[in-house]
Amino acid sequence: MKMFTVAASAAILAWASAAEAQQTLTMWYHGAGNEVESKIINQIIADFNGSQSDWKVELQSFPQAAYNDSVVAGALAGNLPDILDVDGPVMPNWAWAGYMQPLKIDESKIADFLPGTKGIWNGQLYSIGLWDAAVALVTRQSYLDELGLRTPTLEQPWTKDEFMAALDAAKASGKFEYAFDPGMAWTGEWYPYAFSPFLQSFGGDIVDRSTYKTAEGALNGEAALAFGEWWQSLFKNGYAPATQDPADRDGGFAAGKYAFSWNGNWAALNTLKAFPDTVFLPAPDFGNGPKIGAASWQFGISASSKHPEGAAAFIEFALQDKYLAAFSDGIGLIPPTKTAAAMTEHYKPGGAMEVFFGLSAAQALVRPVTPGYVVQAKVFEKALADIASGADVAATLDAAVDEINADIEKNGGYGH
Amino acid sequence: MASKFTVSNRTGWLMAGPAVLLIAGFVILPFFLAFYFSFTNQRLVSPNPTEWVGLANYRQLLGVTTLTLEPVRDEAGAIVMKDGAPEYPSIRTLTRNNPDRPDLAGMREWFSFSLGGDSRTYVLARDVVFMKAIVNTFIFVLVVAPVQAGLALGLALLINQRLKGINVFRAIYFMPVVVSIVVVSLLWRLIYDGQSGLLNNLLGAISFGLIPPVDWLGNPSTALGAIIAMSIWQAVGFHMVIWLSGLQTISPTLYEAAAIEGASKWQVFRYITWPGLRNTAVLILIVITMQAFGLFAQIDVMTNGGPLDSTQTIVFQAVERGYGKQDISGGSAISVILFVIVLSISLIQRWLTREKS
Numbered sequence: 001m002k003m004f005t006v007a008a009s010a011a012i013l014a015w016a017s018a019a020e021a022q023q024t025l026t027m028w029y030h031g032a033g034n035e036v037e038s039k040i041i042n043q044i045i046a047d048f049n050g051s052q053s054d055w056k057v058e059l060q061s062f063p064q065a066a067y068n069d070s071v072v073a074g075a076l077a078g079n080l081p082d083i084l085d086v087d088g089p090v091m092p093n094w095a096w097a098g099y100m101q102p103l104k105i106d107e108s109k110i111a112d113f114l115p116g117t118k119g120i121w122n123g124q125l126y127s128i129g130l131w132d133a134a135v136a137l138v139t140r141q142s143y144l145d146e147l148g149l150r151t152p153t154l155e156q157p158w159t160k161d162e163f164m165a166a167l168d169a170a171k172a173s174g175k176f177e178y179a180f181d182p183g184m185a186w187t188g189e190w191y192p193y194a195f196s197p198f199l200q201s202f203g204g205d206i207v208d209r210s211t212y213k214t215a216e217g218a219l220n221g222e223a224a225l226a227f228g229e230w231w232q233s234l235f236k237n238g239y240a241p242a243t244q245d246p247a248d249r250d251g252g253f254a255a256g257k258y259a260f261s262w263n264g265n266w267a268a269l270n271t272l273k274a275f276p277d278t279v280f281l282p283a284p285d286f287g288n289g290p291k292i293g294a295a296s297w298q299f300g301i302s303a304s305s306k307h308p309e310g311a312a313a314f315i316e317f318a319l320q321d322k323y324l325a326a327f328s329d330g331i332g333l334i335p336p337t338k339t340a341a342a343m344t345e346h347y348k349p350g351g352a353m354e355v356f357f358g359l360s361a362a363q364a365l366v367r368p369v370t371p372g373y374v375v376q377a378k379v380f381e382k383a384l385a386d387i388a389s390g391a392d393v394a395a396t397l398d399a400a401v402d403e404i405n406a407d408i409e410k411n412g413g414y415g416h
Numbered sequence: 417m418a419s420k421f422t423v424s425n426r427t428g429w430l431m432a433g434p435a436v437l438l439i440a441g442f443v444i445l446p447f448f449l450a451f452y453f454s455f456t457n458q459r460l461v462s463p464n465p466t467e468w469v470g471l472a473n474y475r476q477l478l479g480v481t482t483l484t485l486e487p488v489r490d491e492a493g494a495i496v497m498k499d500g501a502p503e504y505p506s507i508r509t510l511t512r513n514n515p516d517r518p519d520l521a522g523m524r525e526w527f528s529f530s531l532g533g534d535s536r537t538y539v540l541a542r543d544v545v546f547m548k549a550i551v552n553t554f555i556f557v558l559v560v561a562p563v564q565a566g567l568a569l570g571l572a573l574l575i576n577q578r579l580k581g582i583n584v585f586r587a588i589y590f591m592p593v594v595v596s597i598v599v600v601s602l603l604w605r606l607i608y609d610g611q612s613g614l615l616n617n618l619l620g621a622i623s624f625g626l627i628p629p630v631d632w633l634g635n636p637s638t639a640l641g642a643i644i645a646m647s648i649w650q651a652v653g654f655h656m657v658i659w660l661s662g663l664q665t666i667s668p669t670l671y672e673a674a675a676i677e678g679a680s681k682w683q684v685f686r687y688i689t690w691p692g693l694r695n696t697a698v699l700i701l702i703v704i705t706m707q708a709f710g711l712f713a714q715i716d717v718m719t720n721g722g723p724l725d726s727t728q729t730i731v732f733q734a735v736e737r738g739y740g741k742q743d744i745s746g747g748s749a750i751s752v753i754l755f756v757i758v759l760s761i762s763l764i765q766r767w768l769t770r771e772k773s
Contacts, residue, residue: 374461375742378736385723386723398512399544415463
């Protein structure tokens, strides 16, 4: 009888381990609805599943607009996948909340990656991006020539005065509806992503990064007030439209309505199609160095994953140059390494968008790395929209500081 | 001993069961949870334990105080003038890092007024945005309820005729109701566009270019009005149908008698139609009021509460805080406040429109 029990257990064990020979890893991705993106990610998964027999990745895609809500709902229900992708600035929030675990991958593999692609929180890597994004001041060489403007370079970007002189020249020429298109139609994350670097270039910030415990002095100090006055003057003095039709944001520059457009690398291909002499200029230096935003979508492992080693193996597998290049060619994103950039159509040396790689490497500054960023981004967005509509600068920034500080306090300092 | 209610209604309970469970799970339970959360510091995403905070959320939302300030005087004692008006000390210096008045910390100017004399009274609120949301919501309700009900009655009277092809008109008036409010809002955002919108083009064309283009949704003084107009247009067909059903319950014999008596059209409406619509009118008024308090989708799609908080509403703030800013407790407190407001108004409406015996 005993003999039989042992045999039976052995058989069950053998059966169980055979069944477990290939573990399924679930993965969530934000790119539903984008055919090219889906094709590339499916290709990576198919290659990975075919390359070994331990793991099998299964993908579930969500539309971007519903993705973050789905993750939060999944986490509350205790139902997160093994692998998930996360927007760079949101990562600390999810890591702090216990949705994600540190990502254990071979560090030498990401040594050459652009800094904006590495999601580091509390000194540990939680997520890694297969691409980065960058913003540039888009204009045409012919505009610069006509207006008699110096072409700024990474080494010598425009100063604030040069930038304002350029806007004045464009406005005085009478050829444009507006001299400058900051992209006010893109409400949401665009505001903190694209406009907080202006504030940082003035010397302010959304929150005091030395402690992450207060925004007092950072968002309402002298530098921030100067930024606010400048920001308001763009709209009050007619350089830029305070409200904008989304269609004008997408096609206004190509239609010749704006002399300068503050826009990302993802829109660069279409602009180049409209005007082959389009140039992508570095951000102006408002006194504290030129700055642009960094960090895009990145991959990480959920805290509840039972197979973090398998999930890490997949992420490591996806970091191959050929996939980085495929994403870049497919949807115009900036590849995170020089070697991958060399393999792409647009970012290789001499490529039409090569300049963005340099911008990302030289000017990029990640958004505040704190779990509270999610709330701070919303507060910042509203403050900028209000100031653009003519609200009192000091009162608006004070109110934003109060709201951010109250939120930090409510959350027990967000673990800083 | 089982009562008749539980035993002989067993089939009834079985049939009602699924609906009762769903309503309990998705309406009644969240309702009580909102009450509970509003007294805690519950977050949407947080590893910290939830704590009981008592009325702190309500104090934060509803805190209001007044401050009377004397104008700034120069050394000679004369009032300092700025842009043609007396200058007052800036509120910022009083509310920020002011050891004399720690109770003012974090408060902002909501509005100010002067009751004659030199001094000026400032109303400070702890949450100015929420105060503006309450005011905007009340303006919306006060305009939409009578105008929408009136227009719907007018349309119902127009289409309550036996004419050829009247169904075409009924269908046309009803059409906006069946289109999703999100789609309607997106379309109207194009219509209201500040540069090349349909409305601006239309106004320009009929005035031969005399009316300059208006940025309807981008201007604080027109944004709420634009949303009110669009909302009235969108739902007027629904209430038209309810009026119509009310009209058709009025007995034709009354109208025939009126015709024989030689009553004028106005007399027919005043003494036959309107009294016959009494119950319908009560229903419509209550329904419109409740729907109007829930104003959200139009704001979310068209303005996000801007410009300068001119279109903030209570429900938009509840969602913005609860989900956008991950502050479930704040969002819940707003929901509870809205519940209390709507409940009181409904009770008042019930009392005002009660059957007087």
